[in-house]
Amino acid sequence: MGPVRRSFSPWTDPDAVPLIRFENVTKKYGDFTAIDNLTLNIYEREFFALLGPSGCGKTTLMRMVAGFEEPTSGKVLLAGKDLVGVPPYRRAVNMMFQSYALFPHMSVADNIAFGLKQANMPKAERDERVKEMLKLVKLDKFGGRKPHQLSGGQRQRVALARSLALKPKVLLLDEPLGALDKKLREETQFELTDLQVTLGMTFLIVTHDQEEAMTVADRIAVMDHGKIIQVATPGEIYEQPVSRYVADFIGDVNIIPAKVETAGGNAIKLKSPWSESPIEVSTNVSAANGSDAWLALRPEKVGISLQPPAPGTANVxxxxxxxxxxxxxxxxxxxxxxxxDIVKAQIANSTRLVERPITWEDKVWLSWAPEQAVLLTS
Structure with missing residues (x-):
């Protein structure tokens, strides 16, 4: 699946038509603005993640696609059709909730078949579809069990199968793995991405878990206070954040305050209260001399040593x-x-740890290459 996902990037094609489009959408609850004039495109077969803290508006966006909320202004389009006024049951979308919402008195097979019955699918076709879904989520032998006889991970798969049974254009996932333990959640993330590529469907996931979004998504929208701060691939979000908010929200990072001392070409020198000597950064970000700036430096990019580096080494x-x-x-x-101030450095433990070479209260030197940090101006 890896090469398929890497080659999939319709958002780079100016002629590509989005499957879902939020067009100048605003949502207000009285005086509170949950979504603030937001525009966003999501493409067919994309696994798209809405990521942000509680109250940032990500779930409100998803509920607009599902039909549980209507925008105060703007449009929500699915395959070019305005969804305003279209009831949830007439939308080609399905939603999987964090709680799974399985019917406890029904068997696994009957839970999966429930939506198919409501759609008046003939019994023979319905039975075949349920069989297909059970095989898809690797629960072939569990169709006769009740939800309470399953593990948390198995119940999650039943809920997923039920959501997929009607083959919607878009599957909405609201914190779908939140109830699973860490190890099972990590395993299920990869299963979810493989399943999405296999089915060729569009998945829209809401999560506050950064690692989950980075693992499953083709693109991530980082949100704050009803606005999208950055939309990009996981690698771009992590390595090229556009602001301190994004850099700080995704992964671990050192944010070093500074002022631009000299700027020329792709090399900028900064003066920081954290360092006695100028800090060098290689960047194509434009910044005026004397302006405020910040350096985003990931801990794994920082070298740590008991010995001082060679004279003339930049950024020590x-x-x-x-x-x-x-x-x-x-x-x-x-x-x-x-x-x-505190700076974090990260070292991979590539050998078995018998005796720690660097320990508490040691004097150490930290260093990084000019191209390893990201210059931020906001």
């Missing part, structure tokens, strides 16, 4: 190891600078 900070977090596959070092 000296400090003392303040805290260490051992996470098995990696270790996080929190280094306190003379200014009192």
């Amino acid at each position: 900070l000296a400090g003392e190891v303040w805290d260490i977090g051992y996470l098995g596959d990696l270790s996080i070092y929190r280094v306190k600078l003379p200014s009192g």
Whole structure:
């Protein structure tokens, strides 16, 4: 599935027509603005994630597609058709909830068949579709069981099969893996992406879990206060955030305050209270001399050493190891600078840890290449 996902990028085609389009959508509840003049395109066969903290408006957007909410102004289009006034049961979408909402008195097969019955599908065709869905989610032998006889992961699969049974144009996933434990959630994320590619359907997921969005999505929309701050692929969101908000929300990061000292070409020198010497950054971001700026530096891009680097090495900070977090596959070092600020550095534990080479209260030097950090102006 990997090559398929990497080659799929309809959003780069100016002639591509979106399957879902939010066009200048605003949603208000009294004086509160949940969605603020938002425009967004989602394409057919795309796995799209709405990511943000509670109250940012992501669930409101999904509910507009489902038909549970109507925009105060603007349009929500599905395959070019305005959805305003179209009841939920007449929309070519289906929704899977975090709670799964399975009928406890029905068998797994009957739960999956419920929507098909409501659609008056003939029994023979219905039975065949249920069989197909059970095989798809690897529950072939569980059709006769009741939901309480299943594990959490199995119930999640039943809810997914029921949502897919009617073969909607769009499947809406509202925090679908939130009830699963961490290990099972991680396994299910990959199963979900493979399933989406296999079916060739459009999935729209709402989540506040950054790792989940990064794993499953072709593109992510990072939201805040009813606005979209950035829409991009997971790699672009992580490596090229457009603001401190996005950089800080996605993954772990050091945000270093600075002022632009000299700017020329693709090289900029910054003066920061965190460093006695200028900080160099390679970037194509334009910034005026003397303007405020921030450097977003991921911990895994920071080298840490007990020995000072060679004279003339760019971007060096000296400090003392303040805290260490051992996470098995990696270790996080929190280094306190003379200014009192903390910089995080991350090291992969590629060998079995017998004796820690760098420990608490050691004096260390941190360094990074000019191209490893991202210059932010907002």
